[in-house]
Amino acid sequence: MKERYAAFIQRVREKKPLVHHITNYVSVNDCANITLAISASPIMADALEEAADIARISSAVVLNMGTLNERTIPSMLAAGKAANQAGVPVVFDPVGAGASQLRNQTAARLLDEVKIGVLRGNISEIRFLAGRQSETKGVDASEDDLQNTEDAVTVAKTLAVRLHCVTAITGAVDIVSDGKVVVCIENGHPMLSNLTGTGCMCSSLIGSFCGAAPDATFEATVAALLSMSIAGEIAFEKAGHAGNGSFRMALHDAVSHMNAETLTGRAKIHEA
Amino acid sequence: MKERYAAFIQRVREKKPLVHHITNYVSVNDCANITLAISASPIMADALEEAADIARISSAVVLNMGTLNERTIPSMLAAGKAANQAGVPVVFDPVGAGASQLRNQTAARLLDEVKIGVLRGNISEIRFLAGRQSETKGVDASEDDLQNTEDAVTVAKTLAVRLHCVTAITGAVDIVSDGKVVVCIENGHPMLSNLTGTGCMCSSLIGSFCGAAPDATFEATVAALLSMSIAGEIAFEKAGHAGNGSFRMALHDAVSHMNAETLTGRAKIHEA
């Protein structure tokens, strides 16, 4: 099973897909660099006047509502719809869903008007979108929500069925479902939550992998999250003790060197 | 005295306060990462539609006018007022005050309509806000303004009295006053001024410390600036000679490892 997922990284490195992002200004640089580190080509373009044009020429579109505003929300909708028409997969990262009415309404509208290919968030965000009780603390998952892995499996699967998409909940254990199968990834390192934007970077990697394999978004999503989680482990081994700055550098190093062999050798995945 | 300030870092690491930022897009990533490095939780949200909502659920609000615009100025006002109503401390970083009419008017309006808890800037910015002659060179302090430390003490104290807030002037010597006491911090390293956003990061740390200790914003501000200045010293010792990139990484490393013992052991502070 591991080899099957690991093989996807070669497709990204060969195809170098163009990945259009409408994303937040906090982690946008990390998103661009992580996209380049996996050999894909990032473009960030959020003006309504060009969002649809850029989406159409891209291999994947990543919509991230980390610092959404009245100017970028219509751009996200336009890019998402254009991507749908062109058969380009759309990754949606509902940052902070549950934290404000604006975020809740925007997430609802995007899920309603755009066919999402992959939905990735933390457990609080995804629980909120699934209509469960959720106690969002800003843009990070709440402690309560983090406790219940069993519930996360159910939520991921249920939401995947309801939205006809792949759902991915990232955390200590990453959970990916296409509504039929649920895969749990036990790789990763707690230091990943000490850096801003590691969730956003996961979404960028998912976009990169889906852009290279639009026919297999479930497998592409698993492979993307494996890449990030295993890079987190390697980064910790190399530089984690030195502190957050060194860990961050080593994380980018590790993604840029990631290959199928490392993925296969280190992957700790199982079906739920 | 050193122990009293140093103890505040433990409160941040334990409470992990949510710190709402409306800030510039230049140093926002560094601000988020430095907030995480001190164990607080950053959220950046600048849409008017959610600025007040997010401010109310936060433990501190940081308003930074580094790249202010017509969309974010009303958001800063709304977040500041909501924070005031909710008893949430507001940190104001008047980046570039004195450099343009827009910045001057915005700073004046924020000081007029929002109760500021802590005002932090460089000597040129703070002198300008105090109504003194000031020769601002862009967003960096001018050479003339930097010469006169004695005057800086007077300006800090006078402005603290006038605005009923804590004032902090950062530079070679950091100066903090609540209008009664003035504390001078002689830690730090000149390389801090070779990186963009180290002033903004100071404001984020002040927000983090005030979010953990809203009852003691003066002590929290001193502790925050001590953390940054001492991290600058440690970063220089570890990596400064290698150049700006290495120093930056080491700075984030040092903040992530900062603790009360290091603060107490290294602090060089005295009352003016």
Place this chain on the structure above:
Amino acid sequence: MKERYAAFIQRVREKKPLVHHITNYVSVNDCANITLAISASPIMADALEEAADIARISSAVVLNMGTLNERTIPSMLAAGKAANQAGVPVVFDPVGAGASQLRNQTAARLLDEVKIGVLRGNISEIRFLAGRQSETKGVDASEDDLQNTEDAVTVAKTLAVRLHCVTAITGAVDIVSDGKVVVCIENGHPMLSNLTGTGCMCSSLIGSFCGAAPDATFEATVAALLSMSIAGEIAFEKAGHAGNGSFRMALHDAVSHMNAETLTGRAKIHEA
């Protein structure tokens, strides 16, 4: 010849020119830090209400359309025109020209209404602006366009004549022309294209050098590109094998340590 260009770095380190940027939110932090690394002083200010004011007090203005939008396009025009009136050199970086109608129209309008001092882009962008057939792939140069160095020399020279400016095409070989002379720089390293914003950083360095030497923008541009290309070589030697994150850190290190001696010793330049 090498010594003549290399001498310009000392002028930047001594004058510390204020460089106003209206640029994208992806690489803006790198642009600010690279500007500081060469000892210039960056200011990023994109509100229409202050763009002209800031341009007038600056030593150079860099207009970069990486993430242009309806709010910043008028600001770019205002800053450019104010700079023209004040005799401040304007560097234009037409990121993604050819990739969308919005970018094409904006580039045309800027070239029409603002007197550009230096135009810097990749070969696809510059070919597009020169009216040649170009196949832009997002914000990166296309493979086809990259093949033909001979053609790049012609395009650079022709466009410099037509626009009465200095043109710079960056890539494996950097090409700079003032319409009479064409200089080719064979320094650099392929890893520079694995990081986001290295082109934008080139434009920031050009702004820094032109801000220190407005009387010699051709030589300043050559010196700026030499600094970046040679920094890329040094960064690869020191840290390239470790991966993208380490290379990035080492790149900032190398620019911060760059001096005339290193430039002279390593420069591989010739006239075309």
